[in-house]
Amino acid sequence: GAVVSQHPSRVICKSGTSVKIECRSLDFQATTMFWYRQFPKQSLMLMATSNEGSKATYEQGVEKDKFLINHASLTLSTLTVTSAHPEDSSFYICSARIRVKETQYFGPGTRLLVL
Amino acid sequence: GQQLNQSPQSMFIQEGEDVSMNCTSSSIFNTWLWYKQDPGEGPVLLIALYKAGELTSNGRLTAQFGITRKDSFLNISASIPSDVGIYFCAGRIIQGAQKLVFGQGTRLTINP
Numbered sequence: 001g002a003v004v005s006q007h008p009s010r011v012i013c014k015s016g017t018s019v020k021i022e023c024r025s026l027d028f029q030a031t032t033m034f035w036y037r038q039f040p041k042q043s044l045m046l047m048a049t050s051n052e053g054s055k056a057t058y059e060q061g062v063e064k065d066k067f068l069i070n071h072a073s074l075t076l077s078t079l080t081v082t083s084a085h086p087e088d089s090s091f092y093i094c095s096a097r098i099r100v101k102e103t104q105y106f107g108p109g110t111r112l113l114v115l
Numbered sequence: 116g117q118q119l120n121q122s123p124q125s126m127f128i129q130e131g132e133d134v135s136m137n138c139t140s141s142s143i144f145n146t147w148l149w150y151k152q153d154p155g156e157g158p159v160l161l162i163a164l165y166k167a168g169e170l171t172s173n174g175r176l177t178a179q180f181g182i183t184r185k186d187s188f189l190n191i192s193a194s195i196p197s198d199v200g201i202y203f204c205a206g207r208i209i210q211g212a213q214k215l216v217f218g219q220g221t222r223l224t225i226n227p
Contacts, residue, residue: 006157032213043203043217044158057213093157102146102165102207104215106157 002028004096006107013084014115021079021110023094029074030096034104035067038091050077084114118142121204121218128194129226136221137188138204146207147180147187148215153200161202162189191223199225 003026013019023033031052036044048069050056056069068080081088093109121138128134146165150158162173164180171178178189191198204218
């Protein structure tokens with residue numbers, strides 16, 4: 001299957017700092033990428049949908065100024081958690097959709113811990 | 116919003132047993148996807164279904180897209196320890212729609 005990478009896999013930061021997470025589709029072009037957040041023992045919660053070259057569409061309740069998304073190319077999307085606080089600690093997972101197909105592949109996730 | 120009801124929520128089985136889980140909805144879906152997630156990892160796509168009635172296998176896994184387009188099941192035959200994990204169904208309601216709707220997950224535990 002298609003490969004999606006995420007970096008970093010784990011990050012610990014101090015409260016108030018910003019953290020950038022990268023998501024890359026390694027062997028295909030992804031016109032659409034998605035960012036999810038997952039709490040322990042729960043399903044995936046969609047945060048935003050990112051289309052290459054355009055502004056991201058955020059789900060209700062997700063602060064766009066808090067979670068900045070950039071999708072500059074067909075293989076790269078970034079999520080920046082600005083002024084992170086302990087309640088932002090979570091598992092963040094990106095996903096990329098293959099052009100002309102209905103399938104969607106996930107990255108390995110990034111564990112964020114804000115102290 | 117659209118809901119996917121996935122059951123069972125958890126399963127405790129003996130190694131070698133067959134497993135069956137399903138997802139249902141009141142909405143009609145055009146695509147069904149089944150994923151497995153290991154602890155601390157992202158979901159891995161197991162099987163993708165695109166047509167009503169479609170039955171697709173991937174090794175010991177078999178999944179079907181329900182005729183009514185409102186449900187799907189996943190079967191695992193002769194379970195082994197590495198099958199342990201959380202299985203999610205996901206569906207797309209409209210052809211070409213962006214978002215996937217996810218089930219709540221089925222946590223599979225296997226006793227050796």
